[in-house]
Amino acid sequence: MSDTAASNDGEDATAVDAEEVRHVAELARVRLDDDEVDEFAAQFGDILEYFEALDEVPETEREEDLVNVMRPDEVEEGLTQAEALSNAEETADGYFVGPKVS
Amino acid sequence: MAADHNAFITEATIEGDADAEGPLADATVAVKDNISTEGIRTTCGSEMLADYVPPYSATVVDRLTDAGATVVGKANMDEFGMGTTTETSAFGPTRNPVDPERVPGGSSGGSAAAVAAGGADLALGSDTGGSVRCPAAFCGVVGIKPTYGLVSRYGLVAYANSLEQIGPIAGTVEEAAAALDAIAGPDPHDGTTRDLGEVEGADPDASYAAAADGDVDGLTIGVPTELFEGADERVVETVEAAIADLEARGAETTEISLPSVEHAVQAYYVIAMAEASSNLARFDGVRYGNRAESDGNWNESFAETREEGFGAEVKRRILLGTYALSAGYHDKYYQKAQDARAWVRRDFEDAFADVDVIASPTMPVLPFELGESLDDPLRMYLADANTTPVNLANLPAVSVPAGEADGLPVGLQLVGSKFDEETVIRAASAVEDAS
Incomplete structure (x- = not known):
């Protein structure tokens, strides 16, 4: 954790600029207008600064009490094709129609 | 009337089984609008799903109607459960029936307001970081967040799967417990539900309603200093008086320390936002949900659909979650x-070696005024300080009215060990008897 601790002694550590907000929005496929970008950049700075306190958390052994849940692979009744398509904006010949690829 | 408080997004009926007998026969229930109802639109409080009509019902809805309860409507909520005030709903804020200038809490604010205003006997909410307990506290009603795995999430539109549980809200502990009796239990459609017969120390024949007997004689209550520090003085006084009432009824109290909870809100928001960024990736306008008119390719079309369909708080959480999971962070x-x-x-595990339940204020503050926290997301997040630790630890908890301060309801939160819903229900019923 030394490298993050070292970069953690000023406001710069959590300041978020508009470019970073645009980059993350592109990764998440959410278009933002310019006002939203500026607003989010300011808010994210505050929120990420608050998250910085997680640096104080000691490494903790995680004893996950997990078991696999299995069932026999048998054919069961499910949604009909018509039901599955019933909320789609556009369908054709029993398929979903998505936007063009390029 | 509930309608004046904007408690419902959709008023529609699913009749309960008329032949059913038991405590839920003829009861009316409001269902949070992120819980699927066959043939009745399920919006999640979002423009994205404003016209979405599920082709099937959630397991919890079937279980309630099988037990005789009639669904009377779909309750308003913060968009996709993301909020503490029910103000992020695309369908407008719900008002608190106790004081219409104040928020009902959230995210299940419509559910709690419907019960508080008499629009329904019972309600279902979902609790990811306090979303059942917070509105129960703010509206002066009872809310139960079950142990993770007690209640099926099949048909619940996912926000943060590792944290959320569906839970009941009602006017009394016994009514909420009776609803929990109906909805609890394993479901083959949800692999995270547990069969209590296979859980060490759990009682597969538990009757939660019967546990609401008010008997706290000999019960040990842990009082964690961390969950009182920083809380509004009026809230602390009200909660301490309710705990003193429990002592008068034979319970013992002991001060305990939970140092980790100082980091619970940060941990909760990082995990919830990360899971949300993944879960909400499914809303691309192709299989369901509103699609933007777009001439662009699929990346552009998805981005425009999500720009139009999601409100500000949902975008914030998706982006912060994406950021927290991205390379380097x-x-x-x-x-x-x-x-x-x-x-x-x-x-919590260490604490429960010595105490039976842990008591604290449910919310460290009195209900916000409408609009007060909307432009300051961090301030809204901080209000979840006492509720989020419970979700991180997968534990059961109840919020029960402790009294009033300045005419506003104050909730007492009681947390129990895993699958020990009976003890928190018993303790909560004693609080109710004393007030």
Whole structure:
């Protein structure tokens, strides 16, 4: 954790600029207008600064009490094709129609 | 009337089984609008799903109607459960029936307001970081957040799967417990539900309603200093008086410390946002949900659909979750949050070696005024300080009215060990008897 601790002694550590907000929005496929970008950049700075306190958390052994849940692979009744398509904006010949690829 | 408080997004009926007998026969129930109802639109409080009509009902809805309860409507909520006030709903805010200038809490604010205003006998909410307990506290009603795995999430539109549970809200502890009796139990459609017959120490024949007997004689109540520090003085006084009432009824109290909870809100938001960024990726306008008119390719079309369909708080959480999981930040935020989660869980386990239940204010504040916290997301997040540790530790908890301060309801939160819903229900019913 030394490298993050070292970069953690000023406001710069959590300041978020508009470019970073645009980059993350592109990764998440959410278009933002310019006002939203500026607003989010300011808010994210505050929120990420608050998250910085997680640096104080000691490494903790995680004893996950997990078991696999299995069932026999048998054919069961499910949604009909018509039901599955019933909320789609556009369908054709029993398929979903998505936007063009390029 | 509930309509004046904007408690419902859709008023529609699913008749309960008329032949059913038992405590839910003829009861009316409001269902949070992120819980699927066959043939009745299920919006999640979002423009994205404004016209979405599920082709099937959630397991909990079937179980309630089988027990005789009639669904009377779909309750308003913060968009996709993301909020503490029910103000992020695309269908307008719900007002608190106790004081219409104040928020009902959230995210299940419509559910709690419907019960408080008499629009329904019972309600279902979902609790990811306090979303059942917070509105129950703010509206002066009872809310139960069950142990993770007690209640099926099949048909619940996912926000943060590792944290959320569906839970009941009602006017009394016994009514809420009776609803829990109906909805609890394993479901083959949800692999995270547990069969209590296979859980060590759990009682597969538990009757939660019967546990609401008010008997706290000999019960040990842990009072964690961390969950009182920083809370509004009026809230602290009201909660301490309710705890004193429990002592008068034979319970013992002991001060305890849960140092990890100081990091619970940060850990909760990192984990919830990370899971949300993944879960909400499904809303691309192709299989369901509103699609933007777009001439662009699929990346552009998805981005425009999501710009139009999501409100500001949902975008914020998707983006922050994406950020926290992105290259270079995953270890700094997500891994540390998982460490904090494990630490919180261990803290509670250690505490329950010595006490039966843990008591605190449900919310550290009185209900906000409408609009007060909307432009300051961090301030809204901080209000979840006492509720989020419970979700991180997968534990059961109840919020029960402790009294009033300045004419506004104050909730007492009682947390129990895993699958020990009976003890928190018993303790909560004693609080109710005393007030």
